[in-house]
Amino acid sequence: MEQNFYSPVPLKHISEVSEEALRYITQRRNHEIQPLQTRWxxxxxxxxxxxxxxxxxxxxxxxxxxxxxVINCIENDLxxxxxxxxxxxxxxxxxxxxxxxxxxxxxxxxxxxxMELYSxxxxxxxxxxxxxxxxxxxxxxxxxxxxxxxxxxxxxxxTIKYFQSTIARNKWLIVFLDHTLLVDSxxxxxxxxxxxxxxxxxxxxxxxxxxIIQLSQMNRNIEAPERILNPASHYPMxxxxxxxxxxxxxxxxxxxxxxxxxxxxxxxxxxxxxxxNKVYLHFLKVREGxxxxxxxxxxxxxxxxxxx
Numbered sequence: 214m215e216q217n218f219y220s221p222v223p224l225k226h227i228s229e230v231s232e233e234a235l236r237y238i239t240q241r242r243n244h245e246i247q248p249l250q251t252r253w254x255x256x257x258x259x260x261x262x263x264x265x266x267x268x269x270x271x272x273x274x275x276x277x278x279x280x281x282x283v284i285n286c287i288e289n290d291l292x293x294x295x296x297x298x299x300x301x302x303x304x305x306x307x308x309x310x311x312x313x314x315x316x317x318x319x320x321x322x323x324x325x326x327x328m329e330l331y332s333x334x335x336x337x338x339x340x341x342x343x344x345x346x347x348x349x350x351x352x353x354x355x356x357x358x359x360x361x362x363x364x365x366x367x368x369x370x371x372t373i374k375y376f377q378s379t380i381a382r383n384k385w386l387i388v389f390l391d392h393t394l395l396v397d398s399x400x401x402x403x404x405x406x407x408x409x410x411x412x413x414x415x416x417x418x419x420x421x422x423x424x425i426i427q428l429s430q431m432n433r434n435i436e437a438p439e440r441i442l443n444p445a446s447h448y449p450m451x452x453x454x455x456x457x458x459x460x461x462x463x464x465x466x467x468x469x470x471x472x473x474x475x476x477x478x479x480x481x482x483x484x485x486x487x488x489x490n491k492v493y494l495h496f497l498k499v500r501e502g503x504x505x506x507x508x509x510x511x512x513x514x515x516x517x518x519x520x521x
Contacts, residue, residue, distance in 0.1 A: 273429040274470035282516040301381035307395035311359035392428035407456040411463030467498035
């Protein structure tokens, strides 16, 4: 008699799923599980209380909108504002040298512009140099590991897998990527590369305690004159994201930074929001909530945003 051998995918009965859900709600209620905090209270609230494990967060924007500054702030905050958590940060920093990223951290902490720290206009005083040294010594032992050289999706996957099994084993791993369009496509299609990257992130966010925060670029449509002249078209939309479909599908949160002042917009959107010295963060996708717009004061000269 012919026998059939089947190999189904892993299954979970609803009884097991319901127990997991109840356990998670109970642990959140008892503060046994606490999302990681950032300096921005409203941002934390939009993210379900903070940065959670098992989630992919996408922050997008045009060049100069403050993406790298925001991700740098989050990187520091996760360590400094969550001292009871054992964290490891793996940062794929493809856009700039990690040493330059570190100077931005100093800029934020010391309220000095990067040009001031580079002695562009005047020599650094002994007092400021002492402060720079003190802050550097404080941060030099932070559990942050940088990858500076652009690499392929396959190498990104191997590196995350390595960290999960070694350096970040039994710890909370936060993966940063700056940014999606800089991933090495080896001469292929950027859209296919980004789609493959999202599949990797979806897979590895479910392993251990892992969170993923990626930066993405906006296309140039938002800068079109007809949109600038039409208040109803000022706000960023899903289609403004490069490779929007795969990023939207792969992300739990999608938030877009906007600096309407850079586009010479006098009043922002049909709500006529103020633009002078303002940065807006549009939450286009919130898996567990509703889209919203957060307002910030522009403090990017010190690599920071101030929540209104």
